[in-house]
Amino acid sequence: TVPSDFIRDIVAADRAAGKHNGRVVTRFPPEPNGYLHIGHAKSICLNFGIAKENPGGICHLRFDDTNPTTEDPEYVEAIQDDVHWLGFDWQGKKFFASDYFEQLYSFAVVLIQKGKAYVDSLTAEQMREYRGTLTEPGRNSPFRARSIEENFDLFRRMRAGEFPDGAHVLRAKIDMGSPNINLRDPVLYRIRHAAHYRTGTEWCIYPAYDYAHPLSDAIEGITHSICTLEFEDHRPLYDWVVAETGAPHRPQQIEFARLNLTFAVMSKRKLLELVDRKLVAGWDDPRIPTIKGLRRRGYTAEAIRAFCEHIGVAKRDAVVEMQLLEYFIREDLNKRSPRVMAVLNPLKVVIENYPEDAIEEMEAVNNPEDPSAGTRRVPFSRVLYIEQDDFREDPPKQFFRLAPGREVRLRYAYIMKCTGVVKDPETGAITELRCTYDPDTKSGSSQEQRKVKATIHWVSAAHAVPAEVRLYNPLLTTDLAKIPPDQDWTQSLNPQSLERLTGCLVEPGLKQAPVGARFQFERTGYFCVDPDSSQTGLVFNRTVSLKDAWAKIEKAHKTS
RNA sequence: UGGGGGAUCGUCUAGCGGUAGGACGCCGGCCUUUGGAGCCGGCUACCUAGGUUCGAUUCCUAGUCCCCCAGCCA
Numbered sequence: 107t108v109p110s111d112f113i114r115d116i117v118a119a120d121r122a123a124g125k126h127n128g129r130v131v132t133r134f135p136p137e138p139n140g141y142l143h144i145g146h147a148k149s150i151c152l153n154f155g156i157a158k159e160n161p162g163g164i165c166h167l168r169f170d171d172t173n174p175t176t177e178d179p180e181y182v183e184a185i186q187d188d189v190h191w192l193g194f195d196w197q198g199k200k201f202f203a204s205d206y207f208e209q210l211y212s213f214a215v216v217l218i219q220k221g222k223a224y225v226d227s228l229t230a231e232q233m234r235e236y237r238g239t240l241t242e243p244g245r246n247s248p249f250r251a252r253s254i255e256e257n258f259d260l261f262r263r264m265r266a267g268e269f270p271d272g273a274h275v276l277r278a279k280i281d282m283g284s285p286n287i288n289l290r291d292p293v294l295y296r297i298r299h300a301a302h303y304r305t306g307t308e309w310c311i312y313p314a315y316d317y318a319h320p321l322s323d324a325i326e327g328i329t330h331s332i333c334t335l336e337f338e339d340h341r342p343l344y345d346w347v348v349a350e351t352g353a354p355h356r357p358q359q360i361e362f363a364r365l366n367l368t369f370a371v372m373s374k375r376k377l378l379e380l381v382d383r384k385l386v387a388g389w390d391d392p393r394i395p396t397i398k399g400l401r402r403r404g405y406t407a408e409a410i411r412a413f414c415e416h417i418g419v420a421k422r423d424a425v426v427e428m429q430l431l432e433y434f435i436r437e438d439l440n441k442r443s444p445r446v447m448a449v450l451n452p453l454k455v456v457i458e459n460y461p462e463d464a465i466e467e468m469e470a471v472n473n474p475e476d477p478s479a480g481t482r483r484v485p486f487s488r489v490l491y492i493e494q495d496d497f498r499e500d501p502p503k504q505f506f507r508l509a510p511g512r513e514v515r516l517r518y519a520y521i522m523k524c525t526g527v528v529k530d531p532e533t534g535a536i537t538e539l540r541c542t543y544d545p546d547t548k549s550g551s552s553q554e555q556r557k558v559k560a561t562i563h564w565v566s567a568a569h570a571v572p573a574e575v576r577l578y579n580p581l582l583t584t585d586l587a588k589i590p591p592d593q594d595w596t597q598s599l600n601p602q603s604l605e606r607l608t609g610c611l612v613e614p615g616l617k618q619a620p621v622g623a624r625f626q627f628e629r630t631g632y633f634c635v636d637p638d639s640s641q642t643g644l645v646f647n648r649t650v651s652l653k654d655a656w657a658k659i660e661k662a663h664k665t666s
Numbered sequence: 667u668g669g670g671g672g673a674u675c676g677u678c679u680a681g682c683g684g685u686a687g688g689a690c691g692c693c694g695g696c697c698u699u700u701g702g703a704g705c706c707g708g709c710u711a712c713c714u715a716g717g718u719u720c721g722a723u724u725c726c727u728a729g730u731c732c733c734c735c736a737g738c739c740a
Contacts, residue, residue: 136740176739287735339670339671341670363733432690561698561699
């Protein structure tokens with residue numbers, strides 16, 4: 107289905123009306139001050155999606171790098187990486203606001219010459235006082251009346267590095283009495299004697315977002331500048347900048363509601379704090395909703411895209427339930443991930459009537475939902491491991507799996523009966539099951555029609571490959587707004603985000619499982635081979651949370 | 667108490683004057699060579715009050731509630 111929303115309607119109407127000569131040019135404009143997260147994915151899918159849907163449409167990737175103190179090339183690389191991973195491409199249209207610094211400066215000079223901008227020498231605190239409040243109008247700065255010549259001279263010297271940080275700013279001359287605070291002579295340039303990761307020390311004045319962004323859009327010929335709701339009342343300023351500088355092109359700013367996910371830590375600031383304080387292993391920690399984290403967790407780009415498409419685009423504030431995200435990844439993985447047998451908590455089983463040295467290759471279906479995935483062969487022998495959960499010495503009413511005297515089917519193999527239980531003489535713990543199998547019941551054999559109540563998975567003890575399993579839960583939090591400012595917000599994070607780290611035994615075919623490969627372990631869930639496993643051996647990360655784990659976490663949060 | 671936005675199932679989201687639809691979730695049933703899979707069924711919504719109209723979620727008026735804005739961040 108083709109996505110439809112109010113923004114796409116605007117774009118379609120503009121195209122139909124021949125606006126911008128029918129061209130559609132969008133842009134994804136991250137500041138390289140952190141890694142992308144699922145919230146950015148919504149914006150990426152929107153901007154690149156609209157470009158893709160419209161013939162000749164294109165989406166630029168622009169780094170909004172106008173603040174030298176927070177930005178880093180590491181983030182530039184990571185962002186490009188993530189956009190590509192999500193399945194989008196800017197087709198060579200990669201730009202940096204910092205590449206426009208010279209042009210932006212020229213536009214500022216135009217503004218000064220027109221008497222539309224002036225150099226103010228108030229301190230930051232004074233400027234705040236002069237700005238007024240939400241209900242009271244602001245007052246003109248005493249420096250507002252400076253002559254064009256003086257303004258130009260001062261601005262030129264600001265650029266030349268003659269003044270320390272904070273000595274002057276360039277402000278737009280709009281209206282200190284405007285009910286819209288953004289129009290009360292906003293700052294266009296500030297002095298920052300800081301090295302920029304791209305322009306080095308070439309500049310010591312840097313343009314502000316409200317100035318650089320509309321002009322960058324105009325310079326690039328962006329037709330639809332899509333941003334989030336908080337910029338709604340910046341739109342008059344956006345339009346003012348484009349109009350007053352006489353920029354050659356008039357982009358249209360359109361706002362939509364950003365994505366919020368229940369219990370998720372989504373703000374860049376907080377994610378950065380988690381990384382800096384080493385509360386998580388890094389930006390790619392599977393517990394945080396960064397693109398890299400989700401990727402490492404085993405989420406697929408297709409699933410994330412499907413999710414973004416499904417949640418839609420609107421102007422009302424919304425909080426999407428994390429379960430919806432997980433639904434989409436499950437949905438996707440069900441179709442594509444091979445089913446494999448893996449035992450997380452092994453219980454040894456000896457099939458007493460099975461020959462000591464025999465090995466059979468059992469044919470197993472790779473994916474019941476996708477016949478083209480084919481089959482594989484899994485070795486079967488006398489000594490197996492089954493899941494501890496699949497055996498109960500004293501089975502309750504609804505338990506139909508293995509118990510003393512009971513029969514179950516071993517998936518892809520035989521019907522097996524439990525004939526004895528071996529216990530540790532010291533502790534009484536069950537260490538081994540003695541069983542017998544029925545040779546006439548081999549899976550797929552035509553004469554076999556016996557029914558058993560349950561089927562369980564297994565691995566051959568002699569062939570099983572040891573692996574490690576990390577059962578991650580997302581790093582969830584309560585409503586951060588409710589946490590007192592003096593309290594460390596990280597205290598509200600769920601302590602069970604990494605539920606446990608345990609060994610497991612997988613069928614031998616997985617020994618060569620490539621990094622990032624996703625599997626569905628029968629009855630235990632979806633797992634992904636961790637990209638770091640090259641160092642630590644075969645490690646699987648759980649992709650989706652268990653429902654009961656969710657319930658546990660949510661309950662814990664609701665009661666706390 | 668200024669300005670800018672927004673209110674539709676528990677959660678997202680359609681609808682643009684004519685039976686309120688979809689998805690997640692939840693509940694129930696079926697399936698059984700494993701399900702957290704699959705199949706079937708069910709659940710619950712138009713912020714309020716007036717008005718216009720044959721007819722209003724939709725148009726008008728007045729309220730109510732929620733979000734954003736007082737960085738030399740973006």
